[in-house]
Amino acid sequence: MAESDNVVRKNDAYPYSSGGWGSLKAVTGALIHEKVPLKFSTVLLKQNKPEGFACVSCSWAKPADPHTFEFCESGAKATAWDLTAKRMTPQFFELHTVTELCAWHDHDLEDAGRLTAPLRYDAATDKYVSVSWEEAFEDIGRELRTFDPKRVAFYASGRASLETSYMYQLFARMYGTNNLPDSSNMCHESTSVGLKEAIGVGVGTVRLEDFEKTDLMFFFGQNVGTNSPRMLHPLQEARKRGVPIITFNPLREPGLLKFSNPQSPVEMMTPAHTLISTQYHQVKTGGDTAALLGICKIVIDADDRARERGEPRVLDVDFIETHTVGFEAFANYVRAASWSEIERVSGLPRADLEAAAAEYMRANAVMAHYGMGITQHRQGVQNVRMLCNLLFLRGNVGKPGAGPSPVRGHSNVQGQRTVGITEKPELAPLDELANQFGFEPPREKGMNIVETFEAMLDGKVSAVINLGGNLVRSVPDRMRIEPAWRNLKLTVNIATKLNRSHLVHGEKSYILPCLSRIEIDTQASGAQAVSMEDSTGCIHGSRGVAEPASQDARSEPLIVAELAKHTLGARSTVDWDRWRNDYALVRDEIAKTYPDTFDDFNKRMWTPGGFPRNLPARERKWQTKSGKAEFSVPETLGEDPDMPEREPQSLRLMTLRSDSQFNTSIYSLDDRFRGIKGDRMVIFMCEDDMTRHGLQKNDRITLRTIAHDGFERRVAGLRIQPYDIPQGCIAGYYPECNPLLPLWHYAKESKVPGAKSIPVLIVEVNGRPREA
Structure with a gap:
C-alpha cells in the first residue's frame, strides 16, 4: 500500500509535523505563563541527563548518550509547571473557602501555584488553615491508629520515586494492610496481568538498543506525539533506516503521522520532516482484537499454504515448538474465524490487514508498542494476549529488535510495582520483608482502585492516604464517588499543587506540600538523590537541581517516614529517622529485598542509560504456569457483553488527553494538534455521524451512558468538533467525560476501567431534549 494512500492527506486537520517550531513555541509559552525565571529555564538542559533529574512527566527511556536537549514539549511543560513562580501560601487559603474553590476549573486550581505550607481543613470556617508539620504528623498518626487497617487505602500515583x-x-504493610491501589490500576494493569500470563513477566521486553535492530514496528492505541514525544527520536532514526511503522489508532493523530526534529537545523529551517507511520489503519474503538486476529489469520493461512506446497515456512516453527504451548488451539480458532466478522468489528477492510500482515511476514524482528488504547477495555487483557499471540507466530519475543513494548505514562508507575506497590500479596516479597524487618505482613489480598471505590460506596473505607495524584478526578463514576469520598473520616494528600481531591475532602483532611523531584533535596546527611524505572525496565538516578519552592515543603521520603513513625510508634522495627536523613540506606534495603535486580544499587544507579532489571523473557526463560510462552484463544472479538449498545442511535465513546495535559494536570485549555482553542468540553465526531444525527459543528450536546443499573450518567455542554474518526465512534477529553464511565465497566481479570469504549446516546442538542 502506498504511503500517500493512507498516511498523509491534504485534509489532515493539523498541517504541521509534531516537534518543530510548534513545539518550540509551546515550550516558550509555558515558561512565560508560569513566570519561570530565565535561570530556571537552563534547568531543562539537565533534564533526563546523567547526574541530572529524570523528567517528572512520562516514563520513556533515558539514553546513555543523551541529546543536548533531552526533553520534549510535554516534559518541558511539566518542568515549567513544577518550577512556576506562583505560590499558594496560607494567606491564599485565608481568602478562599473550600466551597468557593470547588467552583474553580481544574486547570485554575493547579495554575495558582505551588503549595508552601502544611494545611488542615477547618470545618468551622470551611477553609484550609496552616498547621505545623509536627501537629499534622501527630494528628494523622493518632487518627490512623483508631482505624481498622483493612478500612484504610494507601494510594500511590506513578510519580513517586x-x-x-x-x-x-512497607509502612502500609507494617500498619496491617495490602490496600495499595496505584495509578497502574487505572491504565496498565491489563499489561501486568496479560504479559505475566503470556511470557512470565508483567512488563515489556524491549530496550532502547532494540530500536537499532528492529525491522518493523507496530503501534496500537498509543499517541506518541503527545504522550511520549521523546520516543519520536528513535522512531525517526529507525524510519531513516527504512524501518516500516504500522499504526492502528481510531483517530488520525498528527504525532503519529510526521515529525520535525527540533534539534535538526535542516528540519527547523525547511519544510523537511520524517514520515512516522508508513501505514495508518483507523481501527474502530474496541476493535483491536479483531484487527490482530485478521493479521494472525493471514499469517497462519500463508503458512498453511507454504506447508502444503513444501515451501519455506512462514511461522517460526522452532520457536513455537520449543518455547510455546497452546498454538494448535489458537491456530484452529484463527482458521475458523469469519472475515465478515473480523471486518465488522475492526472496522477495517481485509485489504488493509493484508497490507499489515505482508510487512509482518517480511520482517525478521518486530516490536509491538501499545498504550491505553489496548488496555482500557472490557477485553483489555485479551488485547494484550492477542498482541503476544501475533509476536509468537514468528518468534518475536526474546530476540534483538523484537518484543512487546507497553508505553507507560507516569515516570515511575512501572517502578513502584517493582518495589512492592501492589494489592496482590503473591506479587510482593512478603517472606523477604518478614525476615528482613522482623514483622508479619498481612497475607490477604488488598484493594485495587475499583475495589477501593466499591468499598467506599458501601461505607467500608475510613481513610485514604494519597501519595500524589488527583484520584477524585481520575476515577470513573465521579458523580457517585464524590459523595462517598466526603463521608471518609480522614483524607491525607501529599502534593505539590492544589487539586480537586483536596477540595472533595473527608471529615478530617490534610494537605502536605512536598518537594518536586526537580528540586534540591538536602537532609541531615547532605544532598539526596532518588531513582525510578522507565518503560523499558531500566533504573535511573535523579538529582534535583532547582531551589525548593518553599523552605517549609518536605521531601516525599521524609513525609512517608514521619507518617510511619507517628502511626506505628514502638511496634515499628525500622529506624525511619535514619532513612529520612539518608536515602542510600533505603536503597541498601531495596537491594536486600530484590537482589536479582538491585544488587549494588547505590553504585549502579548512575549508570548512563540506567541499569536493567532482571527480565527472564528477554532470554526466553518463561516464568509462566507452563514454563513456556503461552498462546491464548480469544473469548470474543471485542464487543462488551455487559453493556447493551445495539440501540440504533448509540455511539461508542473513548476518552483521551490533549497535547497540553499530563494525566489530570491540564497545562492549557488548548489542544493545537486537534485544532481546539480554550475549551475541553468537546466531542470529536466524524462528519457522517454528524449528518446522521442532524448535528452541526459547535452544537452543544448532552451524552447519557447506555447502562441499565438504576443510575443515570450524563455530561452536558459538550461541543461537537468534526474529526477523522471511524463512524459510530466518538472521543472526548479525560477527565471531563469520566462521569459517563460506570465503576463496574472494567477489564476482566485486571479491573482497569474501560474508558476507551463507553456506549452512549445523545439525549440533548443545544439544550433541547433529543427525540427518541
Missing part, C-alpha cells in the same frame, strides 16, 4: 514507594509499601 523507588525509595519513597518502597518506604510507603
Whole structure:
C-alpha cells in the first residue's frame, strides 16, 4: 500500500509535523505563563541527563548518550509547571473557602501555584488553615491508629520515586494492610496481568538498543506525539533506516503521522520532516482484537499454504515448538474465524490487514508498542494476549529488535510495582520483608482502585492516604464517588499543587506540600538523590537541581517516614529517622529485598542509560504456569457483553488527553494538534455521524451512558468538533467525560476501567431534549 494512500492527506486537520517550531513555541509559552525565571529555564538542559533529574512527566527511556536537549514539549511543560513562580501560601487559603474553590476549573486550581505550607481543613470556617508539620504528623498518626487497617487505602500515583514507594509499601504493610491501589490500576494493569500470563513477566521486553535492530514496528492505541514525544527520536532514526511503522489508532493523530526534529537545523529551517507511520489503519474503538486476529489469520493461512506446497515456512516453527504451548488451539480458532466478522468489528477492510500482515511476514524482528488504547477495555487483557499471540507466530519475543513494548505514562508507575506497590500479596516479597524487618505482613489480598471505590460506596473505607495524584478526578463514576469520598473520616494528600481531591475532602483532611523531584533535596546527611524505572525496565538516578519552592515543603521520603513513625510508634522495627536523613540506606534495603535486580544499587544507579532489571523473557526463560510462552484463544472479538449498545442511535465513546495535559494536570485549555482553542468540553465526531444525527459543528450536546443499573450518567455542554474518526465512534477529553464511565465497566481479570469504549446516546442538542 502506498504511503500517500493512507498516511498523509491534504485534509489532515493539523498541517504541521509534531516537534518543530510548534513545539518550540509551546515550550516558550509555558515558561512565560508560569513566570519561570530565565535561570530556571537552563534547568531543562539537565533534564533526563546523567547526574541530572529524570523528567517528572512520562516514563520513556533515558539514553546513555543523551541529546543536548533531552526533553520534549510535554516534559518541558511539566518542568515549567513544577518550577512556576506562583505560590499558594496560607494567606491564599485565608481568602478562599473550600466551597468557593470547588467552583474553580481544574486547570485554575493547579495554575495558582505551588503549595508552601502544611494545611488542615477547618470545618468551622470551611477553609484550609496552616498547621505545623509536627501537629499534622501527630494528628494523622493518632487518627490512623483508631482505624481498622483493612478500612484504610494507601494510594500511590506513578510519580513517586523507588525509595519513597518502597518506604510507603512497607509502612502500609507494617500498619496491617495490602490496600495499595496505584495509578497502574487505572491504565496498565491489563499489561501486568496479560504479559505475566503470556511470557512470565508483567512488563515489556524491549530496550532502547532494540530500536537499532528492529525491522518493523507496530503501534496500537498509543499517541506518541503527545504522550511520549521523546520516543519520536528513535522512531525517526529507525524510519531513516527504512524501518516500516504500522499504526492502528481510531483517530488520525498528527504525532503519529510526521515529525520535525527540533534539534535538526535542516528540519527547523525547511519544510523537511520524517514520515512516522508508513501505514495508518483507523481501527474502530474496541476493535483491536479483531484487527490482530485478521493479521494472525493471514499469517497462519500463508503458512498453511507454504506447508502444503513444501515451501519455506512462514511461522517460526522452532520457536513455537520449543518455547510455546497452546498454538494448535489458537491456530484452529484463527482458521475458523469469519472475515465478515473480523471486518465488522475492526472496522477495517481485509485489504488493509493484508497490507499489515505482508510487512509482518517480511520482517525478521518486530516490536509491538501499545498504550491505553489496548488496555482500557472490557477485553483489555485479551488485547494484550492477542498482541503476544501475533509476536509468537514468528518468534518475536526474546530476540534483538523484537518484543512487546507497553508505553507507560507516569515516570515511575512501572517502578513502584517493582518495589512492592501492589494489592496482590503473591506479587510482593512478603517472606523477604518478614525476615528482613522482623514483622508479619498481612497475607490477604488488598484493594485495587475499583475495589477501593466499591468499598467506599458501601461505607467500608475510613481513610485514604494519597501519595500524589488527583484520584477524585481520575476515577470513573465521579458523580457517585464524590459523595462517598466526603463521608471518609480522614483524607491525607501529599502534593505539590492544589487539586480537586483536596477540595472533595473527608471529615478530617490534610494537605502536605512536598518537594518536586526537580528540586534540591538536602537532609541531615547532605544532598539526596532518588531513582525510578522507565518503560523499558531500566533504573535511573535523579538529582534535583532547582531551589525548593518553599523552605517549609518536605521531601516525599521524609513525609512517608514521619507518617510511619507517628502511626506505628514502638511496634515499628525500622529506624525511619535514619532513612529520612539518608536515602542510600533505603536503597541498601531495596537491594536486600530484590537482589536479582538491585544488587549494588547505590553504585549502579548512575549508570548512563540506567541499569536493567532482571527480565527472564528477554532470554526466553518463561516464568509462566507452563514454563513456556503461552498462546491464548480469544473469548470474543471485542464487543462488551455487559453493556447493551445495539440501540440504533448509540455511539461508542473513548476518552483521551490533549497535547497540553499530563494525566489530570491540564497545562492549557488548548489542544493545537486537534485544532481546539480554550475549551475541553468537546466531542470529536466524524462528519457522517454528524449528518446522521442532524448535528452541526459547535452544537452543544448532552451524552447519557447506555447502562441499565438504576443510575443515570450524563455530561452536558459538550461541543461537537468534526474529526477523522471511524463512524459510530466518538472521543472526548479525560477527565471531563469520566462521569459517563460506570465503576463496574472494567477489564476482566485486571479491573482497569474501560474508558476507551463507553456506549452512549445523545439525549440533548443545544439544550433541547433529543427525540427518541
